[in-house]
Amino acid sequence: MHMDAIAARRTQAGAQAIHGVHGVLWALETLSAIQPLGGFNSLTVKFERFIGLNSPVQLRLVASTATSLRMELAVDGSVATIILLKKAPVSQYVLLDVDNTQIVESGDIAVREHSLEQLIGLSGSIVEAAGPDAYEAAYPHLSGNIGAVAVGGLATLSRLVGQVSPGLHSIFQQLTISFKDIGAQTPQAGVRFKNTTVDERFRLVSCTVDSSAIAGMVKSSCRHPPTVQPSLNAVAALVRPDEFTGAVALIIGGSRGLGELTAKIVAAGGGKVILTYAVGKTDAERVQSELVPAGASCDVLHYDVRGDVDAQLGALTLVPTHVYYFATPKIFRTGSAIHSVDAHAEFFNYYVNSFYNICDHFNKVKSPLSVFYPSSVAVAERPAGMTDYAMAKVAGEILAQDIDSGMPAVRTFIRRLPRLDTDQTASLVTVQTEAAIDVLLPMIREFHHAEVKHG
């Protein structure tokens, strides 16, 4: 989620995010430039929300006493990181039984992918990526306060969580660290770690860390890997090979999730498929590479719903009989406000404006067309934090109904989908969801077998 834009959109962040520890170091450096940190030897950090790459970040000094100092990093008014400095006794954390033969890393670290079972008791050491001079150059004021080796130790915690333990599928949640005396610090002696507890219910990993400069505890989540949709073979076992013959399905947002699954269902039933992607070209081509060798017709088209419809769909060589509109921005937002003007505008643009533009495009072509509008049970159930999403979806429903009656060539088909297994709904907390194909297949059958208009 930090380096690769395509991979990042399949994580809980939904887009590239900065390293949380990087934000902390920036905050501490900024503070150190203003006032000495003398005496503050305990640092607690909670990473509350992702900070998107290039997002404006506000550093707030929230409270300051003789023995504690609290700062926050905020994005769009919401707290993303809480940083608490304290004058406290030297940490009582003692690292025991570290088996350095398990993992010893230095230099460029290959990203590891661990199962929860593999994380139990995992231990080792990671050498800082650079020498103290590099950290001192990047964070001169902070290094002057806590020592450049300690700065390197903090930075190494990001490598620990993101690359080693849990590794690839991780989210840094919290760190509680004590700084040791600068005089005792040894350059590039490495940070030793040992996982002390792994809570399999919530996929939480607690890890003790220790170096010549820092000692403490790191908590992180081992998130689920991106959701994998059923294979074409698995789908074909549930679909008659001729039940969608004659259909040409244009699937907007077909590179993954429900769009990918719909493509497989239609293709398994003998229909032709045109997948569109906005950024996930690799994902779209992965789906295509599964369908075409099996004898299916599958074209891939770049299409950004926010762009000009006529220009982008003018390249179509097949005339669609059916359109599936799965285009969506990130659904689950982390802001604390009930309503966000920006979030609402983005949802509305995807679910209303862009949906209308596609229907209008095909209505002008005057070729009979059926359009699937996937609404959501969130419209009725109204889960917390989804107000803007639900408002936009209900507006889209109203629009789809009026398009059905007002555009002669276009028939719309509206269904409220429950929460289904996709990257968008991936969660650390176990959420009972229905199998997507069990929900989607009956709807697709109903959609394809209903009469079309003859405008």
Place this chain on the structure above:
Amino acid sequence: MQDEAIYTALAPIFEDVFMRDDIVLTPELSAKDVAGWDSFKQIEIIIAVESQFGFKFHTRELDTLRNVGDLVRVVREKNSAKG
């Protein structure tokens, strides 16, 4: 264990989880009343409570937790069961 003692024990847990000392625990207090009380915080609370009281919640018990009052009730019941 009396409810009052449970509330007293829960107070520092909420203070630690939310890093705030101004949250007043009442039976009606729920996620909608505290900024940032999302599923991640819920997990933190649950794990901290388990550590504090020395038991594990069952999944079905977690499903019943709608507010602090529910949490106190489950803690009381599980403590009673421990004897």
